[in-house]
Amino acid sequence: MSRRGPNRRRFSDWIVLAIAVGLGLLIAVPLLLILINSFKSPGDYNSSGPLALPTGLYFDGIVAFWERVDFPLKLWNSFFISGMVAVLAVGLSMLNAFALGIGRVKGRLWIVVLILLANMLPQEVLLYPLYFLFKQVGLYDNPWSVIITFTVIQSAFGTYLLSSVYGTFPKEVLEAAALDGAGRWQILWRVVFPISRPTLSVLLIFFFIWTWNEFLIPLTFLVSNANQTVPVAITALQGDRLMDVTTTSASALLGLLPTLVFFLIFQRTLTRGITAGAVK
Known part of the structure; x- marks a missing residue:
């Protein structure tokens, strides 16, 4: 045996x-x-055909897409929106989860269930109410309309996940900090935040990539060329008669590279965060 x-x-x-x-x-x-x-x-x-190797390197497709959509501007828009959403959504998720998982507010279970149900709503349901709202407040065709929308959407998932994690937080640690005179804010930033930093880093990476790949809401709320993101810019040229297959492939490659580079840079952070969460 x-x-x-x-x-x-x-x-x-x-x-x-x-x-x-x-x-x-x-x-x-x-x-x-x-x-x-x-x-x-x-x-x-x-x-x-598409399967054979190129006989020579041809860069005109990449140059054509780069110049036609002003790719550096679209790249900055995507980085700005995705970065702001990732940071704000993680911060909001941590505050909500601290109140629900550690603060033990009344009706905690129903609040978590409500947040989970809200996170399951399709984006198509949100388009008209948000369109009307942003038109009224003057945020239509403004990157902050997308930032606010995705911050709420992503933080709903983050709150659900972190509230479960914080609900199993060691009470002895919290009681020891309270006996030392630490208030709620000090417990949050000096005790809870350092211990849950690996989980927060994983959420930050996921929120950034998820927001980067979003298409429907940025397409609806960012109509001007100066505010469009990379996925919207790529799709906007799909119906252009001047676009050939090689230029379309070049646009897909340029849209993929930033997220691939971001993932490779933070791969160790992601691995450590998942491993630390599994061990704890």
Whole structure:
């Protein structure tokens, strides 16, 4: 039995590895096709198809998309909106979860259920009320309309997650801090925040990427070219007759690279946050 155990574990590990490699290839194939076709000329694409390697590097598609949509401006808009939403949503989630998970407000369970149900609403339901609201307050076609909307949406999920985490927070730690004379704000910033920092960092990364990839609400509320985000700018050119397949692939590549770079930069932070949460 002792000899068969390790062999069985090794065999199962190989199966898991093979499945992981297969899934990775399925995910990587579309990205590889985008990368290949981004550097093809239209003639090269028409003659060899989408699967063949380019005969030479062709940068006109990338340059054409870069100049046509003013890509640096769209990149800044996406970074500004996604960054502000990530920071504000994490902060609001932490304050709400502290009140619900540690403060033990009355009706805590019903409030959490209400937040969860609100988070399940489709974005299409929110479009007309928010459109009318932002028109009235003068925030229509303003990045802050998208920032406010997604801060509330993302913080609903963050509140639900963090309230469950804070609900299991060690009472001994909180009581010791209170005996030392710490108030609620001091307990929050000097005790709860440092311990839950790995979880907050994971939420920050997810909120940034989720907001970056959003399309419907930015398309509805940011109508001027100067305020559009990268996904909206890419889609706005899909119906342009001047757009060819290689330029479309180049636009997809430029839209993908920032989130990929952001993920690679904060990969260790994400891994440490998930690991720390699992250990705790």
